[in-house]
Amino acid sequence: MGPGPITVDPRVLRAMSTQLVGQYDPAMTALMTEVMALYREVFRTANEQTFLVDGTSRAGIEAALVSLLEPGDRVLVPVFGRFGLLLTEIAERCGAEVHTVEVPWGEVFTPEQVEEAVASVRPTVVAVVQGDTSTTMCQPLADLGEVCRRHDALLYCDATASLGGNPFETDAWGVDVVTAGLQKCLAGPSGSAPVTLSPRAVDVVQGRRHVEAGLRTDGDEGRGRRIASNYFDLAMVMDYWGPRRLNHHTEATTMLYGAHECARILLEEGLDEAHARHARHGRAVLAGVQALGLAVFGDVAHKMTNVVAVWVPDGVDGEAVRASMLTDFGIEIGTSFGPLAGRVWRIGTMGYNARTDAVLTTLAALEQVLRRAGTSPRPGAGVDAALEVYG
Amino acid sequence: MGPGPITVDPRVLRAMSTQLVGQYDPAMTALMTEVMALYREVFRTANEQTFLVDGTSRAGIEAALVSLLEPGDRVLVPVFGRFGLLLTEIAERCGAEVHTVEVPWGEVFTPEQVEEAVASVRPTVVAVVQGDTSTTMCQPLADLGEVCRRHDALLYCDATASLGGNPFETDAWGVDVVTAGLQKCLAGPSGSAPVTLSPRAVDVVQGRRHVEAGLRTDGDEGRGRRIASNYFDLAMVMDYWGPRRLNHHTEATTMLYGAHECARILLEEGLDEAHARHARHGRAVLAGVQALGLAVFGDVAHKMTNVVAVWVPDGVDGEAVRASMLTDFGIEIGTSFGPLAGRVWRIGTMGYNARTDAVLTTLAALEQVLRRAGTSPRPGAGVDAALEVYG
Structure with missing residues (x-):
């Protein structure tokens, strides 16, 4: 992801x-x-x-x-x-x-x-x-x-x-x-x-x-x-x-x-349909990470559909969170380059990964990892927000 | 091939x-x-x-x-x-x-x-x-x-x-x-x-x-x-x-x-063993095409093990032979570039294709195609010569 x-x-x-x-x-x-x-x-x-x-x-x-x-x-x-x-x-x-x-x-x-x-x-x-x-x-x-x-x-x-x-x-x-x-x-x-x-x-x-x-x-x-x-x-x-x-x-x-x-x-899916799918799952992730208390990086109105960047919260070790996501849950999330290296996480919903189960699993895992990293997300907040987008 | x-x-x-x-x-x-x-x-x-x-x-x-x-x-x-x-x-x-x-x-x-x-x-x-x-x-x-x-x-x-x-x-x-x-x-x-x-x-x-x-x-x-x-x-x-x-x-x-x-x-095969295998199948093809009456191009003593070039015989349409090999027998052989384009055929025995069955099938098919192209190879000559190399 x-x-x-x-x-x-x-x-x-x-x-x-x-x-x-x-x-x-x-x-x-x-x-x-x-x-x-x-x-x-x-x-x-x-x-x-x-x-x-x-x-x-x-x-x-x-x-x-x-x-x-x-x-x-x-x-x-x-x-x-x-x-x-x-x-x-x-x-x-x-x-x-x-x-x-x-x-x-x-x-x-x-x-x-x-x-x-x-x-x-x-x-x-x-x-x-x-x-x-x-x-x-x-x-x-x-x-x-x-x-x-x-x-x-x-x-x-x-x-x-x-x-x-x-x-x-x-x-x-x-x-x-x-x-x-x-x-x-x-x-x-x-x-x-x-x-x-x-x-x-x-x-x-x-x-x-x-x-x-x-x-x-x-x-x-x-x-x-x-x-x-x-x-x-x-x-x-x-x-x-x-x-x-x-x-x-x-x-x-x-x-x-x-x-x-x-x-x-x-x-076969259709380009318009594929764009709509990426937009839908992108909105679900966006809503989910915001509900988990994360602040989004950049101008959300001009964000790509298929990836979101969020600031690593103060006091949280961003690389440790990424390592736990990968090691404990088998889910890769990224950081970025240059001035943003280690300061943001990037979560993608691209291609085959722009799927409901992939999004919900990621948000569920992220909630667990964030809690163990010392933040206090409301239980279920990320998944609830994403499901609301899916309607 | x-x-x-x-x-x-x-x-x-x-x-x-x-x-x-x-x-x-x-x-x-x-x-x-x-x-x-x-x-x-x-x-x-x-x-x-x-x-x-x-x-x-x-x-x-x-x-x-x-x-x-x-x-x-x-x-x-x-x-x-x-x-x-x-x-x-x-x-x-x-x-x-x-x-x-x-x-x-x-x-x-x-x-x-x-x-x-x-x-x-x-x-x-x-x-x-x-x-x-x-x-x-x-x-x-x-x-x-x-x-x-x-x-x-x-x-x-x-x-x-x-x-x-x-x-x-x-x-x-x-x-x-x-x-x-x-x-x-x-x-x-x-x-x-x-x-x-x-x-x-x-x-x-x-x-x-x-x-x-x-x-x-x-x-x-x-x-x-x-x-x-x-x-x-x-x-x-x-x-x-x-x-x-x-x-x-x-x-x-x-x-x-x-x-x-x-x-x-x-x-796993071993480099020396792989070189020997390529050399063996290369010798088999070489013997086979010569037995089919084809003249080899270049200095045979300095040929790679894994490919041989032969002159297209006078009066034979080289590209028609290649097309028949591919279309009728499902076997690709090549020509070459520049001064040799259309004038030689190149037969490879490389990697997975350096196998006895691949060599014998190619020689058997080539005999058929050469005969139909108007040359008179001795029946079985190519396969016999290759089998002699395999011993």
């Missing part, structure tokens, strides 16, 4: 125990094509270029940024938590000129704040996290695509922590590149990063296309400045996923099976 | 269907530590820094090179196939000054050829593939560590295609950095890259250590030139796998389970 990675849906584990087929077996290439179609629905996009990067969600971020950015390009990162800082880190290593605008951890940006910064920085790319798990905040994005188009910037978004549990509208919001991971609301394991690129983002990446030595044929001369990574060169990755099937990495078939099943489960 | 990815050992698939635990759960960190110990045995090394990179074998290569190389560093790559070219590609994208020495595809280098080039180029790093699947050749490495030490260069080796099926002696041969994948002789799926670094390689990488923003504490000021990738920054990956457990990516738990089981299976 932490902020992710979370318990994997058993269907995904079963799918991942399927025997492999060769990477150019028609069954394999058909499955890759099916995965592209499934993730178009997950991202709510018509983008042809929707596929997986073979690595964790962080690999997806780096693939997007290193393929979009050339050394010297200006990037604007609105930072509202640790994962915004991660975007600055990665963009800096791409050689970009990184500008940030910040709000205190626990808050989000207004569109006006972002537009003002865009107008002043005039970036090539605006890179923003949707849900920053370090603070639990969910940045509203609906207006940012329009802002970026007006200022001729591409909009990149890291939706790892939020996708599947909070609305995300790639096309309606005008987001050019989105990357994610499986280990949060998609109910899968870490290790595969779904990505999608708009046609205008594809144009930028294709403007730097260089087929690698050993595969190059006549007419394949590269153009533009070569992308600084081979593994994360999305022009080559697109050639591998596209009809040319030009060899790049060897697709991580087991992770592909997992990503395929994650999307199927989510789409 | 292609050159990889291959059929996964069912034990690995079962291990990969295990439910996840949190990334800082003591059960998880203990498993990571166990994986480090297992791969020390697989690599035959005492290197403390032995762990997994979360991506395909190509990710392991890039992590090694981008962490070792600074822009402007000189690299020497002895190229004897496509995967040597891949090393040049990746090193170039790291900004290195890349020098190559080449032998024709189908041959390997003598230590003298390599030393001569090292003496003339004076590289920081010599990067070489052990087994280049594109040509099936296996570069002898026993003398190269000594050559590199004499000339003050680090020796990096990509052992993806060969490890587990051919002897590899990290410490005895003085190889500083080795990377691999699971999808060949290790009998697992693509998606996790075991790596090992010698203390002197660790020193180079640690000389460029920069903890990322959001995790940095006082005293964590970086040193040296920041590594150009965040995801592949092995200094940070070592902090994550080491006792500090400093968060980097979210470990791909299911792939970790797979890598763990691959190593256990291999070490």
Whole structure:
């Protein structure tokens, strides 16, 4: 019940125990094509270029940024938590000129704040996290695509922590590149990063296309400045996923099976239904922890549905509580990073863990552990409050 | 029965269907530590820094090179196939000054050829593939560590295609950095890259250590030139796998389970026994295809144990034969890349596929398909020849 990675849906584990087929077996290439179609629905996009990067969600971020950015390009990162800082880190290593605008951890940006910064920085790319798990905040994005188009910037978004549990509208919001991971609301394991690129983002990446030595044929001369990574060169990755099937990495078939099943489960439920489920269980946990006397961190109105952070009460050893939850009750809850490390607990209700029994069990156990840690929660308060939300 | 990815050992698939635990759960960190110990045995090394990179074998290569190389560093790559070219590609994208020495595809280098080039180029790093699947050749490495030490260069080796099926002696041969994948002789799926670094390689990488923003504490000021990738920054990956457990990516738990089981299976059999098994089945296939009238590509004395390439006979449509093998018999065999694309078939006996029944079935099916393609193999010739090898 932490902020992710979370318990994997058993269907995904079963799918991942399927025997492999060769990477150019028609069954394999058909499955890759099916995965592209499934993730178009997950991202709510018509983008042809929707596929997986073979690595964790962080690999997806780096693939997007290193393929979009050339050394010297200006990037604007609105930072509202640790994962915004991660975007600055990665963009800096791409050689970009990184500008940030910040709000205190626990808050989000207004569109006006972002537009003002865009107008002043005039970036090539605006890179923003949707849900920053370090603070639990969910940045509203609906207006940012329009802002970026007006200022001729591409909009990149890291939706790892939020996708599947909070609305995300790639096309309606005008987001050019989105990357994610499986280990949060998609109910899968870490290790595969779904990505999608708009046609205008594809144009930028294709403007730097260089087929690698050993595969190059006549007419394949590269153009533009070569992308600084081979593994994360999305022009080559697109050639591998596209009809040319030009060899790049060897697709991580087991992770592909997992990503395929994650999307199927989510789409069978329905995106709107999945968002509503995450919202419902998120409200139940929120009500429960408040009833147990815990103070919520950050702007609750802008919290992600799927995770809540609460302050560790004065005089309580936060790490001892987490250890007792794990050791005595088999339930993992998280802390956070940087200024919040050891000062908050984060409780997630993501993917397969966004279930009534998981929520009630967690609140029941937390009540016991809090009491033994010296606080005085009203007996049954957390479970009662959650059940009231469930109605 | 292609050159990889291959059929996964069912034990690995079962291990990969295990439910996840949190990334800082003591059960998880203990498993990571166990994986480090297992791969020390697989690599035959005492290197403390032995762990997994979360991506395909190509990710392991890039992590090694981008962490070792600074822009402007000189690299020497002895190229004897496509995967040597891949090393040049990746090193170039790291900004290195890349020098190559080449032998024709189908041959390997003598230590003298390599030393001569090292003496003339004076590289920081010599990067070489052990087994280049594109040509099936296996570069002898026993003398190269000594050559590199004499000339003050680090020796990096990509052992993806060969490890587990051919002897590899990290410490005895003085190889500083080795990377691999699971999808060949290790009998697992693509998606996790075991790596090992010698203390002197660790020193180079640690000389460029920069903890990322959001995790940095006082005293964590970086040193040296920041590594150009965040995801592949092995200094940070070592902090994550080491006792500090400093968060980097979210470990791909299911792939970790797979890598763990691959190593256990291999070490239960014994490395020497696994090499002997690969050699035996490789000899059986070799004898079989020759008895079927096919001409072997390249220097057979320097072939990897686990894959053989044969010329497509004149007048035979190589791709139609591969399609018939797959469609009619459910057996995949490969072709190759670049100058060999469509001109050779590659048959692998790797990992779980290095089995008598797999070899005999493949030879029996190939005889049928070759006959229908218009050649005249002696009935039973391939199977007879293989059985003679098995004795």
